[in-house]
Amino acid sequence: APPPSVRIIEVGPRDGLQNISNVVPTRVKVELIERLSRAGLRSIEPTSFVSPKWVPQLADAPEVMRAISGLVKQQAAPGTGRDAAYPVLVPNVKGLEAAVKAGARDIGLFISASEGFSRKNINCSIAESLERMHKVVEKALPLGIRVRAYISCIFYCPYDGPTDPSRVLALTQKLLDMGCYEVSLGDTLGVGSPAQVRRLLGVLLPHVPVARLAAHFHDTYGQAVANAVAAYELGVRTFDSSVAGLGGCPYSPGAKGNLSSEDIVYTFHQMGIATGVDLDELVRTGHWISQQIGIPNGSRAGAAIYTK
Ligand code: HMG
Ligand code: MG
Numbered sequence: 001a002p003p004p005s006v007r008i009i010e011v012g013p014r015d016g017l018q019n020i021s022n023v024v025p026t027r028v029k030v031e032l033i034e035r036l037s038r039a040g041l042r043s044i045e046p047t048s049f050v051s052p053k054w055v056p057q058l059a060d061a062p063e064v065m066r067a068i069s070g071l072v073k074q075q076a077a078p079g080t081g082r083d084a085a086y087p088v089l090v091p092n093v094k095g096l097e098a099a100v101k102a103g104a105r106d107i108g109l110f111i112s113a114s115e116g117f118s119r120k121n122i123n124c125s126i127a128e129s130l131e132r133m134h135k136v137v138e139k140a141l142p143l144g145i146r147v148r149a150y151i152s153c154i155f156y157c158p159y160d161g162p163t164d165p166s167r168v169l170a171l172t173q174k175l176l177d178m179g180c181y182e183v184s185l186g187d188t189l190g191v192g193s194p195a196q197v198r199r200l201l202g203v204l205l206p207h208v209p210v211a212r213l214a215a216h217f218h219d220t221y222g223q224a225v226a227n228a229v230a231a232y233e234l235g236v237r238t239f240d241s242s243v244a245g246l247g248g249c250p251y252s253p254g255a256k257g258n259l260s261s262e263d264i265v266y267t268f269h270q271m272g273i274a275t276g277v278d279l280d281e282l283v284r285t286g287h288w289i290s291q292q293i294g295i296p297n298g299s300r301a302g303a304a305i306y307t308k
């Protein structure tokens with residue numbers, strides 16, 4: 001039998017574009033999402049409903065959602081599976097309300113495992129952040145909105161240093177208990193290596209169903225593909241990645257892009273693992289967006305395949 005398939009969540013339009021200094025026109029963002037969809041990506045994070053004072057790059061979130069409303073409507077009905085999801089990041093009830101008004105059916109909440117990053121990223125403590133999340137979830141679930149959650153700084157915080165895995169476990173359990181369908185484990189700074197992936201999952205897996213976890217690696221130290229493979233070997237089947245390796249958080253200085261979608265799709269296909277993604281189409285999309293925003297293609301596989 002073939003090895004179990006994976007679900008790739010493309011975060012380039014959000015994590016990728018939230019941190020670049022060039023202004024990306026709304027129509028380019030929309031075309032990016034459409035191209036990614038044509039490349040077979042069923043789950044794409046299109047944008048964030050955060051404060052435009054904090055992340056001006058994504059201030060056009062309502063326009064982006066309006067332009068992709070056809071894709072969003074194709075989403076599976078609640079409870080029928082995880083296919084075709086367009087989760088938008090939401091930091092508070094204000095963000096939820098704006099997202100719902102713009103037609104979002106899936107949201108992504110985000111919290112940090114470390115106090116320092118929490119303060120810098122969302123200007124509150126972890127405890128306050130949990131309270132905000134509770135308020136969002138209480139309003140979202142009755143509307144049939146599906147709620148995903150991110151935990152940042154799973155290994156290391158740019159302000160507080162190393163993260164104790166037990167903190168990540170405690171938060172993961174709280175988020176699942178709250179009603180989030182999945183918790184995405186974020187190595188925000190991109191410093192973790194497979195040894196740390198195994199250590200963290202060793203702490204989580206006795207207590208948390210692996211099907212409720214996703215992995216979100218940044219590639220600062222070139223470890224993202226290795227980390228994803230290590231997570232796969234321990235049963236994780238959902239991976240956040242970014243076309244052309246775009247990405248980085250404005251409040252995580254020095255962090256590089258996300259795990260590149262082209263790189264991880266290449267790796268999984270080489271392992272005989274189905275992703276549902278058309279790698280050649282994805283590679284063309286990575287080349288196209290790199291040209292549009294005027295930065296070198298951050299995907300090694302993408303650059304290699306494109307020039308072959
Ligand atoms: P604050 O300044 O403490 O809160 O920001 P506030 O309530 O005083 O709001 C400030 C202003 O923003 C007000 O406007 C609000 O109305 C407005 P003013 O009255 O001054 O005109 N505002 C909003 N506007 C639109 N949408 C909203 C919203 N909320 C408030 N939702 C806040 C607190 C949380 C809002 C702010 O810190 C924020 O937006 N932070 C977001 C930071 C962010 O997006 N970071 C990147 C995403 S996280 C990430 O990348 C990590 C991840 O990839 C995983 C990983 O790699 O680890 C997910
Ligand atoms: Mg990220």
